[in-house]
Amino acid sequence: MASTLYRETRPGTRLGAREARARDSRPPQAGAPDEATPDDRARDWAEIQERMLVPLYEAVYDRLEVGTDTRLLALGCGSGLALLLAAARGAAVAGYDTDQRKLALARERLLPVRKGPCADFGPGFDLVTAFDPAVSGADLLPPLTAAARSVGKGVPVVLAGWGPPERCATSRVLRVAERLAEPRRPAGAATRLSGRDDLEETARAAGLRPDGSGRVSCPFGYPDLGSAVRGMLSTGLFDAAAQATDRQQVEKELAEALHPYRRADGTVRMENVFRYLVART
Numbered sequence: 001m002a003s004t005l006y007r008e009t010r011p012g013t014r015l016g017a018r019e020a021r022a023r024d025s026r027p028p029q030a031g032a033p034d035e036a037t038p039d040d041r042a043r044d045w046a047e048i049q050e051r052m053l054v055p056l057y058e059a060v061y062d063r064l065e066v067g068t069d070t071r072l073l074a075l076g077c078g079s080g081l082a083l084l085l086a087a088a089r090g091a092a093v094a095g096y097d098t099d100q101r102k103l104a105l106a107r108e109r110l111l112p113v114r115k116g117p118c119a120d121f122g123p124g125f126d127l128v129t130a131f132d133p134a135v136s137g138a139d140l141l142p143p144l145t146a147a148a149r150s151v152g153k154g155v156p157v158v159l160a161g162w163g164p165p166e167r168c169a170t171s172r173v174l175r176v177a178e179r180l181a182e183p184r185r186p187a188g189a190a191t192r193l194s195g196r197d198d199l200e201e202t203a204r205a206a207g208l209r210p211d212g213s214g215r216v217s218c219p220f221g222y223p224d225l226g227s228a229v230r231g232m233l234s235t236g237l238f239d240a241a242a243q244a245t246d247r248q249q250v251e252k253e254l255a256e257a258l259h260p261y262r263r264a265d266g267t268v269r270m271e272n273v274f275r276y277l278v279a280r281t
Contacts, residue, residue, distance in 0.1 A: 045235070052218055
């Protein structure tokens with residue numbers, strides 16, 4: 001799939017960060033996901049799931065003092081919420097992703113400050129982030145290596161992944177995806193960054209030097225079970241399971257796995273810890 005990169009300029013005011021966090025206004029439906037289109041799933045990511053990682057974005061931006069002097073490149077930028085939060089701090093931001101539908105939503109969010117395309121990574125960035133915890137190390141490595149070679153020496157590059165399984169309630173839900181996909185999973189198939197040293201190993205493979213790390217609490221909270229199912233499906237982590245079985249089976253078993261995290265008021269909450277690594281080019 002072709003990739004797209006776009007660049008943003010610094011906005012003069014805080015640009016709708018609150019609005020981006022509150023866009024899940026559609027009534028949640030637990031209906032048949034077989035009928036959901038790729039556009040629906042991208043919208044579910046933008047409106048339900050992406051904001052679960054806001055504590056991670058903000059912790060990294062605070063640690064690296066992202067502000068008006070920052071020129072940020074986000075690998076796997078998705079629908080652009082992390083870019084929007086950086087732009088609200090005054091940063092000049094650019095995003096790269098292979099998912100054209102999510103990129104279209106990112107452009108929609110950032111259109112007021114967009115000034116045209118950027119054809120390649122190139123020099124000039126002083127911070128690179130790779131926040132998407134659903135991406136595998138194998139998929140992340142090519143763009144990460146290209147960015148590391150382009151941005152110049154000493155630039156911080158931040159990678160993020162799941163924390164220890166015992167501190168991530170969602171890891172128990174994701175076992176459904178792993179179990180259902182197992183019959184068709186190729187030997188050595190890429191997996192998400194969740195092992196103890198996965199971030200460091202990926203960084204070193206890209207020619208980066210680890211230079212510190214941190215952990216951030218990122219609870220996944222949903223207004224109801226239907227939203228939780230849609231949000232989890234939007235991550236793409238259940239795609240292989242759906243291909244190995246069928247979408248209705250995946251939704252059924254996912255809803256069952258989420259049931260222990262359903263509260264008396266119908267909301268769903270899973271406590272998670274995410275880990276990030278700061279490396280240097």
